[in-house]
Every structure is written in C-alpha cells, then in structure tokens.
Amino acid sequence: MADDALPDLTAYDAVLFDLDGVLTPTAEVHMHAWQTMFEELFAAWDITPPYTERDYFDHLDGKKRYDGVASLLRSRDVEVPWGHPSDPVTADTVCGIGNRKNAVFERVLRAEGIAPYPGSMRLLDVLAEAGTPVAVVSSSKNAEEVLAAAGIRDRFTVVMDGVIAERDHLASKPAPDVFVEAARMLLVEPARSAAVEDAISGVRSAAAGGFGLVVGVDRGVGVQDLVDAGAHVVVKDLEEFAR
DSSP states (O other): OOGGGSOOGGGSSOEEEOSBTTTBTHHHHHHHHHHHHHHHHHHHHTOSSOOOHHHIIIIITTSOHHHHHHHHHHHTTOOOOOOOTTOOTTOOSHHHHHHHHHHHHHHHHHHHOOOOOHHHHHHHHHHHHHTOOEEEEOSOTTHHHHHHHHTOGGGOSEEEOHHHHHHTTOOOTTSSHHHHHHHHHHTOOGGGSEEEESSHHHHHHHHHTTOSEEEEEOSSSOHHHHHHHTOSEEESOGGGGTO
C-alpha cells in the first residue's frame, strides 16, 4: 500500500502492538529456539515429517507457548500429557517441551541481547508526540524481559503478556481475549483503536476483537495470508506509518 494511502494511527484512541516481530526481532530468536528444540525432539522420537519453517508460522507464531507445542505435536498425530508449567525441561509433557524451548530462548536473549526495530521506534515516537496511548499485547511469558532488554519497557503503561493471560485464564490468540483485555486496561474501546500484528493468529485475534484497524506487518508470513486473516492494511515495516 502506498504511504499516502495509509491511515493516520494518531487518529485512533490507542494503538496496541504485538511484541515479537513487530517491535523487536525476537521472532527470529523464537524461530531458532523452536527449530532447535523440535529438531532434537523429532529425531529422538522418530517423528515425521521433519520440522520446517512453515510449522512455525502454522502452529507456533503468536500463540501461547504450550498451545503452540500441543498444536504442532497434534499436526504429527502425537499426543502427550499436558503436564504443569512447573514441569522440568526433561519432562515429556506439553509443558516440559515448552519449557525446553524457553530455556534455549532465554540463553540466546541473555547472551546476545535485543534491539527494537528502528522503524517501530520511529512510529512510537510519532504516537508519543501525539499523545496516543500504546500497549503491548504478547502471548510470550518473556515479554517483560524482552522489553527491558530492548530498553523500551517505559514506553508502555500496559503490557498484556502470557503471564497475565495464564493468571486470568485468557484464551490464546487467535481468540480475541488478550487484545480485548488490553484495550479494557487502557480504558479504550477496540472499535476506536488500532492493533498491530505480524502473526496470522494475532491478526485473527485483533479482528475477532472488533478493532477499528488491524495492521499486518509482513515479516515473512505473506501479505495475502495476513489479509485473509483479517488485516485491513499490510506493511513491510512500521516506518511506513512514520513518514
């Protein structure tokens, strides 16, 4: 979409952002961690077909960690006990497997750090200057750590993450629960607010929540897939809104 055709995000009562792949390139760290963990698991359990990058977009991207594990295993006709979030990384449960992945993610994040996308920072500057409230809506339980590592935690008065979602029993994306709750926390109506997502499940979540504008950021999923999921506009980078 041409820049002059893009809507003015400052005209909305608030803008709610996904984190991984929208504000920070942590999606790449997540992708690497998931691939490493599942390739080892599939080899150990003799699961076929092998893990591919498409598995990330189809089953893991944007979902709560354990929901993603269950979805991907189910795609291979594999069922394991759900377990408990406190399960050790050695446990052959959905939670144990998810915790294995998280251990890899945390190790990479702490060793290498993370920097926000420059274009996303420019848009946040524009919104801040206009006085437009912003929030983070992430399925990740690592959201607070990622925001702190990126140096942008103080930009957001509301952070709806996987920790809060689990505590309050909110359904994972693509259900609308987390986006709708974040809007409530910001004291805004979804219909008068904008949501920004790079994952199919996240776009579906925002669309189901009745947001007035759903922005898709194409970091590899594909423009048409984001549009089909409910995005009103799709951009390659959020800098397009800041020009």
